Amino acid sequence: MKRRDCLKASLALPLLPLVLKAAAAAPLAGPRVRPGTAGWPDRADWTRLSQAVGGRLSVPQSPFLGDAATRAEALAQIHNPFYIGDQPGLTQTSGYFGAWRSVPSAQMVAATSSADVAAAVSFARTHRLRLVVKGGGHSYHGTSCAPDSLLVWTRAMNQVQLHDAFVPQGARAGTVAQPAVSVGAGAMWIDAYNAVTTHGGRYVQGGGCTSVGVTGLVTGGGFGSFSKAFGSAAASLLEAEVVTADGRVRVVNADNDPDLFWALKGGCAASFGIVTRMTLKTHALPDTFGGLSFKVQASTEEQWRALAAQVLRFYRDRLCNAHWGEQITFAGDRTLSISMVFQGLSREAAAATWQPLLDWITENPGYTVREPLQALAMPARDFWDADFFRQHAPAIIAEDTRANAPAHHMLWKGDQGQVGWFLHGYASAWMPSALLGEDQVVAAATALCAAAVHMDVGLHCNKGLFGAPADAIAASADTATHPALLDAFALALIGTAGGPVYPGCGGRVDDPGARRGALRVRRAYDALSVLVPKAPTYVSECDYFQADWQQAFWGPHYPRLLATKQRYDPDGLFVIHHGVGSETWSADGFAPRSG
Template sequence: MDRRTLLKAALALPLLPWTLKADAFAAPPFARVRPGGTGWPSAEQWEALNREVGGRLSVPASPFLGDATTRAEALAQIGNAFYIGDQPALTQTSGWFGAWDSRPSAWALAAESAADVAAAVRFARRHRVRLVVKGGGHSYQGTSCGPDSLLVWTRRMNRVELHDAFLPAGARPGTAPQPAVSLGAGAMWIDAYDAVTTHGGRYVQGGGCTTVGVAGLATGGGFGSFSKRFGSAASNLLEAELVTADGRIRVVNAYNDPDLFWSLKGGGGGNVGVVTRLTLRTHDLPDRFGGLSGEIAADSDASFLALTHEVLRFYRETLCNPTWGEQLRFTHDRRLVVSMVFQGIDKAAAEAAWAPFVAWVNARPAYAVRRPLRALDVEARHFWDAAFFREHAPQLIVPDGRPGAPSSHFVWKGDQDQIGWYIHGYASAWLPSALLRDDALRSLATAITEAAGHSSVELHVNKGLYGAPPDAIAASRDTATNPAVLDAFALAIVGHSGAPNYQGLPGAHVDAAVARRGADDVNAAYRRLRRAAPRAGSYVSESDYFQADWQDAFWGTNYARLLAIKRKHDPERVFVVHHGVGSEGADA
């Protein structure tokens, strides 16, 4: 269950055609007002908004700056992702060196309905106030906070509703209903999995980290542990409710406003509206889910290169299929760390699949097995069952231990290092399947080992869809995500991070020298990977804040269509996020 342990950094991608970029910059500006500046809403105007939304408007403040009781609780819960998510003033990512720091918004609306959200959008448009949205608060780009903004905080909009036979609004006669789940924008993936899998006996494609918000993940594309079998979350979206820039509440799907609907499927959160509810198809549940992990050390650069080449060949021949997901990590000190998951097979079959690779390693004295490759499996409906893990494998999870917390809430122990992390550098790239060919495999292995000499490299094989079944490929092709993902065998990630840096946190400090070295190492590793994959795209939800030519990197040939939809539905650019569609030249 040990998932991501790295961060990500700089990406320099080929230029878009000049005509597209010039056209993008022609969008009219939305001149925003700032707290204390001319045009900032008066206290009376904020109070009028507060009355309209039933008293759910407040001025958020860091709990580390509160009274003694509040500070003590915050310090005790600093490692609890659920506590952080419950604070309107905090975000799960606490900042990015040289880019942004997590600071509370000027005002926060604890929205409970789409009508609340619509009121906030109308207010922001009328007064030219920056609007930000937070569900899970995991944004690496800092899009869910801003000291000059009105925060729409959707945490309370967390209803989960299962459907045996869902039909989108306005569906044509004869449209077959599908099993599905509707999720409020404030729900986390653990809420979805608990309802759909633990209690419902089905599967919904979501994120691997249990505290990630459902809306942000799906609109960003949405890759999880089993995406190699079930596609992206975006590709499973059947319908969405959202508030557009005109303050209207719309229900969109393939039949109603299909352009808006398509743009929500991977076009990035906060680009064309505020999503308030999503409906995703659910799938038959496999018999079993499981994980396999281990660690092997090489005694020299040459043996590490040989190990890397062999595991890539083995992956191509045995693992590049819908059964397997998650990570192969290549470290700066010449270790291969395997942290993979599987579906539809049992523990014995998983270990048998890896037996030839284990035999190859054991036959060579250049390698030391630090942790033998071992598998665990469970009946699939227990994979996110907190009660089951408390009884049978408590070492794998960290429950929300606060009094009165939902008993279903936990995070995987391997995800704890992401709680409050402060990013120094981070980057991702989809690696095309051509790199797995015999004539390219040695060069790929060399690129990975040389990159790992600067900063450890992770290959997230579930976040590339090469090897996925035809239905998953077809559904994912009909999304706004960069089409490069369809031919990518993995998403490569490199990165570096530091301790939390929240406002008022005692001892919080960013060592600029350490951060700069970390960012430099990530950039050096990334440049080496880019030599092997010069046209690689990047996963928008896990990408470099300083991404060069981000339009092409995130969306490729889909960007022009996304930009046209943005202009149609948000011509004034009420919604602007960093490196979002149509954000060129805007103050995001």
């Protein structure tokens, strides 16, 4: 982090308790109303809203509670994220132990335009309704569902438009036009990649999981496999169209409503409004994308710790750069699993990069290679081309198996296990670059091995920007994401989950098992905390019960985010779990908290 950033942080942090106290004392709107209670809209009110949105108002239902044919189809498609995303009554995560369950809203507007969204927002504000928005529906914290709420469902707003020379609306004189892509609120990353890369020959920095919604990932400050090269997804945001709490449709960018625009770059849009369209910078496409994997197991604890230290040194010296991303996993059976991606390298060059580590493993006794190194490279334009994988590597992908599904709908096979999962526990921490120094690397390795005794620990190398190019660092620094991102060499992720538990699907929560899983996650996280006490973390992949979340997610940026929230949503219409300003609302978002 630059010295001036450290200075700004030191000045802002002591003020945070005062800012929070002021927010808590601010006047708030009254409690939200629920179906069957005084103030709930009557039939005539709902009819007027339906007319305003072209008849696209309905009651969302879970297909698992439908008739026999509907339920049978739902069960057959329960691991198809594209099917789940097309069901307004479902979310991609079915819940989190001790926290929330996936439950349909009371009413839903299936928006097709910003005018539909504005009508729904104004209706919710007028009638004091709990309001939620869902595009991709991937939130681990259940922010895209709430019982007794009005849902704004943006799935149909999935247009993708390429620009050869984009200039933001109302931009200052001299603003340089640049290649970009405009994406509707309901589009998934596979929609964007199909248009930008497969057909357009360019690259847009997005998410690794192809069924994730573009808007949620960008505004949450998200990452993709190649973020070490191109920065966070939020860093590429050039402009957004957003409906704010007053029902106004705004086009925001660095020159129009700049504070709101900045807040959308990592501050989580659902706390500030509903984004209906965003425009992202596109980049020149590298020559190649590829992947590399292998597994090695240590015989003893001493050898395990030595391997962990060696792989951290190897990462520091050979991999902590723009070419590499994805995961190094430490497992409780003393197995190190490598599942990395690369860009701009041939298969031979990528494999050769790892030879020094392989030589070290061979030269030292006590190690068994469980899966030999495999590397695959391809023209970058083919990386999200479903037809390419159908022909050359069908086992790597899973497809949308429904009749008449879009031909480009695919996801990586490894992501399919997340569809419908019920999280038992989850935690994450950004790992500062100092841990790679020779004076700390052994301690870091020891802590990782100690944590893995309780639960596997994955180092997601692309979710920390230490080692990234200067331009990617600078663009990512100009976002609301915690500045710790810039110095982190990886995000450590620990989690465990069970299968889907949607009402009617036949799944159930094994409470004792889930409780044990949550405890193991906590113990693993505590072991890592020896290295990084009170570690900052990534808002979209973290503990639902994250302590001191304002600091953990946004750090010195939180006062500015809260001031922006109070300006654009003074009555707290937009409330999400651990979102900006949510400290003034009850956990379910229905009742304001008094000072």
